[in-house]
Amino acid sequence: MSGSLDYSNADVVDRLVSLYDHSFGGKPRGRYRISMKLMCRIVNQRRLWPEQIEAIRRGLYETGHILIDLGTYFVVVNQRTFSSYRRLNEASIATLEDALAGEISGELEDETSDESENSAQDASGD
16 A cells, blocks of 8 residues: 555544546446455555444445445445335235245145155056
């Protein structure tokens, strides 16, 4: 890394928010992903520690943004992005579990009837 500048987490958050509001990649502004290598460059360190990532995540949250760590890169999105997403509730989960249980039992019944048909064919073929 060039120089010996130490950036505070607040400076890093400001830079990430500025990137969110900056035009690049064919979009006037908005969500983006940033590689671990570039994030280290912004922080001006060779490695990022979990405590640093969490501090940056909290700082971004305070500005209305979310930092998502996907291992080899990070995604920065606005909190409002998620406000229009479908909301999962207990009734939806129960309905899904019932449907999945019905599919599984139907598959098991199909397999059992296929096996009994194959056994009947084998017995009659002898």
